[in-house]
Amino acid sequence: MGNDRLALAALVAPAIAFLIAFFVFPLLMMARTGASGPDGLATYLTILVDARYLASLGKTVLLAGTVTLTTLAIAGVAGVFLARHRFPGRRVLTAFLTLPLAFPGVVVGFMVILLAGRQGVVGTIAEALTGERLVFAYSLAGLFVGYLYFSIPRTVLTVMAAAEKLDPALEEGARSLGAGRWRVVRDVVLPGLEGALLAAGAICFATAMGAFGTAFTLATQIDVLPMVIYAEFTVGANIAVAAALSFVLGAITWAVLAIARTAAGANVAAAG
Amino acid sequence: MTTPIRLQACGFTHADGTCALQPTDLSVEAGETLALLGPSGCGKTTLLRLVAGLARPDPGGCVLFDGRDVTDLPVERRNVGMVFQSYALFPNLDVAGNVGYGLKIRRVPPGERAARVARMLAMMRIQELAHRRVDQLSGGQKQRVALARALAVEPAVLLLDEPLTALDAKLREQLRVELAGLLRSLRITAIFVTHDQGEALALGDRVAVMRAGRIEQVGSPHEIYHRPRTRFVASFVGILNLLEGEVADGLFRLPGGSLPASGVAPGPAVLACRPEQLRLDPSGTLAGRIAAAFFLGDRTRLVVEGAAAQPIVVETVAAAPRPGEVVRLAAEPGCPWPLPPA
Numbered sequence: 001m002g003n004d005r006l007a008l009a010a011l012v013a014p015a016i017a018f019l020i021a022f023f024v025f026p027l028l029m030m031a032r033t034g035a036s037g038p039d040g041l042a043t044y045l046t047i048l049v050d051a052r053y054l055a056s057l058g059k060t061v062l063l064a065g066t067v068t069l070t071t072l073a074i075a076g077v078a079g080v081f082l083a084r085h086r087f088p089g090r091r092v093l094t095a096f097l098t099l100p101l102a103f104p105g106v107v108v109g110f111m112v113i114l115l116a117g118r119q120g121v122v123g124t125i126a127e128a129l130t131g132e133r134l135v136f137a138y139s140l141a142g143l144f145v146g147y148l149y150f151s152i153p154r155t156v157l158t159v160m161a162a163a164e165k166l167d168p169a170l171e172e173g174a175r176s177l178g179a180g181r182w183r184v185v186r187d188v189v190l191p192g193l194e195g196a197l198l199a200a201g202a203i204c205f206a207t208a209m210g211a212f213g214t215a216f217t218l219a220t221q222i223d224v225l226p227m228v229i230y231a232e233f234t235v236g237a238n239i240a241v242a243a244a245l246s247f248v249l250g251a252i253t254w255a256v257l258a259i260a261r262t263a264a265g266a267n268v269a270a271a272g
Numbered sequence: 273m274t275t276p277i278r279l280q281a282c283g284f285t286h287a288d289g290t291c292a293l294q295p296t297d298l299s300v301e302a303g304e305t306l307a308l309l310g311p312s313g314c315g316k317t318t319l320l321r322l323v324a325g326l327a328r329p330d331p332g333g334c335v336l337f338d339g340r341d342v343t344d345l346p347v348e349r350r351n352v353g354m355v356f357q358s359y360a361l362f363p364n365l366d367v368a369g370n371v372g373y374g375l376k377i378r379r380v381p382p383g384e385r386a387a388r389v390a391r392m393l394a395m396m397r398i399q400e401l402a403h404r405r406v407d408q409l410s411g412g413q414k415q416r417v418a419l420a421r422a423l424a425v426e427p428a429v430l431l432l433d434e435p436l437t438a439l440d441a442k443l444r445e446q447l448r449v450e451l452a453g454l455l456r457s458l459r460i461t462a463i464f465v466t467h468d469q470g471e472a473l474a475l476g477d478r479v480a481v482m483r484a485g486r487i488e489q490v491g492s493p494h495e496i497y498h499r500p501r502t503r504f505v506a507s508f509v510g511i512l513n514l515l516e517g518e519v520a521d522g523l524f525r526l527p528g529g530s531l532p533a534s535g536v537a538p539g540p541a542v543l544a545c546r547p548e549q550l551r552l553d554p555s556g557t558l559a560g561r562i563a564a565a566f567f568l569g570d571r572t573r574l575v576v577e578g579a580a581a582q583p584i585v586v587e588t589v590a591a592a593p594r595p596g597e598v599v600r601l602a603a604e605p606g607c608p609w610p611l612p613p614a
Contacts, residue, residue, distance in 0.1 A: 167358060167360060169356040169357075169358050169360035170360050170362065172326055172347070172354070172356070172360065173354060173356060173360035173361075173362075173421075174362070174373070175326075175346070175347045175348045176324060176326075176347050176348070176352055176353070176354040176422075176431075177348075177373050177374030177377055177421070177422075177425060178348050178349075178351075178374055178377040178378055178425065179348060179373075179377050180348055183377065187362070187373075188362065191362075191363075191364040192363075
């Protein structure tokens with residue numbers, strides 16, 4: 001018995017060491033660094049009352065939330081459609097949809113510039129139609145489009161997997177009892193996809209909260225939280241504030257994932 | 273609640289061009305229970321889905337409820353009650369929620385809805401399960417909830433797709449009796465799909481035997497069993513012994529002896545008999561050796577070799593001979609009988 005325990009402890013030890021070295025220790029270090037500035041622990045209070053940080057935080061949460069909801073709406077419809085219908089080119093289309101997963105955020109940002117930048121396609125078409133050049137790549141709208149672009153693929157895949165598991169007899173059962181199309185969506189399809197939508201939504205939110213590459217590429221007028229952290233860290237050398245902001249960003253994201261995990265009762269992987 | 277159903281020239285072709293059902297005519301009387309019986313892929317479920325409105329017949333086909341053309345009405349507007357093989361209970365609702373779902377859709381006020389749900393649960397004898405989650409139910413309980421849910425909306429027609437298939441043998445037997453009683457007492461027009469001939473013969477007022485997208489015969493269980501119109505019906509329903517021999521001088525000569533064969537043209541012939549139409553009889557004219565004996569409780573099923581080219585199945589309620597023993601067989605009057613055309 002004692003030997004078994006010893007063996008078990010020996011087997012678990014590397015995992016625990018890894019967890020401590022690469023997760024607990026850096027987190028504690030960052031939390032401590034956050035309180036190491038001239039204001040001490042009050043740094044945390046400062047970033048929650050300072051108008052600039054608060055605005056950035058609010059904007060980031062709002063952006064991530066909007067991206068999440070929009071992604072769920074688009075990917076939900078597309079995922080169910082792709083899972084339900086067999087048509088020529090379906091596999092190719094599904095493969096194309098997952099293509100953005102391969103691009104780093106910088107490339108996604110670059111693509112948004114090509115689309116809606118000063119020389120972008122949207123601008124050229126808008127100028128031809130209205131005489132005015134439409135440029136939104138460098139605003140929150142540009143970020144929104146970029147984030148949608150890399151959020152939709154993973155959500156579509158999750159929804160497809162869940163939709164394929166839905167029993168079509170459930171929908172037919174509801175219809176036989178008199179439920180119309182929308183009623184079936186509300187009473188059968190959405191509850192059936194609830195777990196997948198919550199899981200995909202949580203990851204989508206977490207990714208959008210922490211995404212940096214796209215914001216960095218587009219950044220002219222945008223101050224989402226990761227950008228502010230970067231600026232404080234590199235330009236301002238304000239290490240304490242950067243650490244405190246990072247800690248808050250992590251805490252909010254973690255909280256959303258935790259809530260989603262509780263609600264779904266399923267496994268929602270915390271995104272890195 | 274009693275609605276006659278008629279199908280006129282209802283065929284169904286899948287999008288890929290495969291024909292699931294040839295154009296078919298079928299009538300179900302008001303209050304009648306019709307069993308659709310056949311092997312898998314014979315089109316019986318397709319036929320049920322056409323009646324339900326879950327599928328549309330090919331152009332030219334027409335579905336009539338009580339003389340009214342409902343071909344263009346989707347399932348949600350046909351007022352049918354359906355019971356699925358998988359039961360299709362809503363996992364996010366409890367038992368009462370499932371049973372009351374159709375009433376909720378029909379905007380039945382909550383008070384009246386609760387009363388009707390309670391009545392349904394009482395009828396199915398599952399009152400105590402009202403607030404149970406459906407994943408906590410046994411197969412038999414799910415089956416009862418599915419029936420209660422389908423009947424709660426007082427449908428014009430009850431449609432059941434393999435309603436008992438997912439249950440174990442004993443429970444299936446018990447629910448078959450209950451279902452028969454329920455259908456009789458409600459006098460609701462019902463169509464049910466099954467591949468189990470015992471179920472079809474026991475539950476159906478009439479049975480439609482299907483094969484390869486067409487109905488081979490519609491008739492009472494008695495007619496289907498005793499006067500099959502095609503060779504397929506004869507062999508699909510019940511056990512059938514096929515005897516190859518030669519008819520001469522009013523006798524049907526077989527390797528192990530002979531059986532009387534009146535009214536059959538002389539020459540080589542394939543005649544048929546059911547196991548219960550043969551009996552063990554020391555003075556019988558056909559001899560064979562017992563190859564196997566299966567004790568079924570109330571009777572014993574014997575496989576007799578050597579009497580005919582193929583082993584013959586015979587059933588006896590008396591003490592059964594052991595494998596290896598030589599027995600003599602005699603036939604009931606009218607047996608063996610000529611097979612219907614293929």
